[in-house]
Each structure stands twice: as C-alpha cells, then as structure tokens.
Amino acid sequence: METIVMIVHVCAASSVIGLVLLQHGKGADMGAAFGSGASGSLFGVSGSSNFMSRATSVSVAVFFATSLTLAYLSSHRPEHTSVIKLQDTTSVTPAKAGDADVPSKSSETSVKDTPAKDVPN
Template sequence: MEFLFSLALTLHVLAAVGIVGLVLVQHGKGADMGATFGSGASGSLFGAAGSANFLSRTTAVLAVVFFLTSLSLAYFASNTPKTTGSVMEDAVKSAPEAVTAPAAGEEVPAPADSASKAKDIPK
C-alpha cells in the first residue's frame, strides 16, 4: 500500500509540473493575429496548426492523470488506520507525578546540596 501511495504521489507531482509547463508554452487566443503576419509558425515541427492540437491534447491527458491521482491520493488518505483514544489521554499517561505543596505550618526541608546558599539566608 505504501508503494502505491508513493507511485501516485510521484505521478501527481509530475503531472502537475507537466501541466504548468505545457500551459506556459501554449499560445493564447491573441497570438493568432501575430501568426497571420508571418511569425514563422508554418515552419515549426508540427506544422501551422499541428502544435496547437498536440499541446492541447497532451495538456488534456495530463489533466486526466492529475485528477485520477488526486482521487487515488484522497482514497489512500481516507483508508489509513485511525488511532484510538485522544491526545489528552496520551498527555495524562505521560505526565509526571504531581508535586503537592506543604501544608500550613509544615516546614519545607532544605536541599541536601552542600553548595546550596539556603543556609546563608537569615531567618
């Protein structure tokens, strides 16, 4: 299951990067006016109109891959095993024991450390 998640995530990122690159490469609707005045599109690799079809079809295929990987990643995320209990239960279990304050009139013992300055404090 972990392998499928990693594969879907890798395909998802590659499809996203591919879509961004192809959208940036494509010409907008306003580029047609410049092409009529001889911008050299007829001598391109795909011909005068072939590049638009190829790029738009490739973008559509990558968009379908992107949506399928999005759905599969959502499915994998929803089927992860849930932990039982709550965060507060875990915090109570791992908390240190509470230190109680001394009762009224009870003397607090001095620390056993010989380097302590508590003995130098006048009473």
C-alpha cells in the first residue's frame, strides 16, 4: 500500500514541476503583443491557461493528498518503537564484591620481570 502511494506521490510531484515550468508567466501576454511570437501555443491563446491551470490544480491536490497519506501511514506502523525503550541485549554482568581492580602479586612480578623492548627511532 505504501509503495503504491509513494509511486503516485512521485508522479504527482513530477507533474507539478513540469506543469509549472510549462506555464507562461503573467507577463508573457505583454511580450506577445510586441511581436515576440510566443503567443501561439498548442492549446490556443486562451485554452492554454485554462488547461494548464486546471491540470496543475489537480496535480497539486493529488500531491497534497498523497503527502498526508504517507504521513499517516508512517506514523501508524505496528512496529513503531522508540529508541529509548529498546533494551540493550549485550548487558554486562555486575562485578562481585570480592572482584576489585587490584592486580595480583603474580601479575605484578611478571610485568616487572619482562625486559623493555627497544623502540625504533
């Protein structure tokens, strides 16, 4: 369901971009009056603005509806959980009272008895 709505959403966004770029601005009629030749279009002089504006309105309405639908679908997922509520599965077991961080005698003597290694310059 979400994939279908996403495809319709992308198509609506593309059509809105295309239709807005194809439309003439408000000042295009003034340029056509002075002979620029831009007044002739596929739908005629007045039909172009009506068709394009209606198609743009429909595309914007579909884009708005799919945006709301995608927002609703993403917020009502059954596996939606909070990151804070997730429990750590790799928890460390607490140390016992007798296990202090004091090194034993055998580890102290083995560290002292090993010769130091030369570090190259």
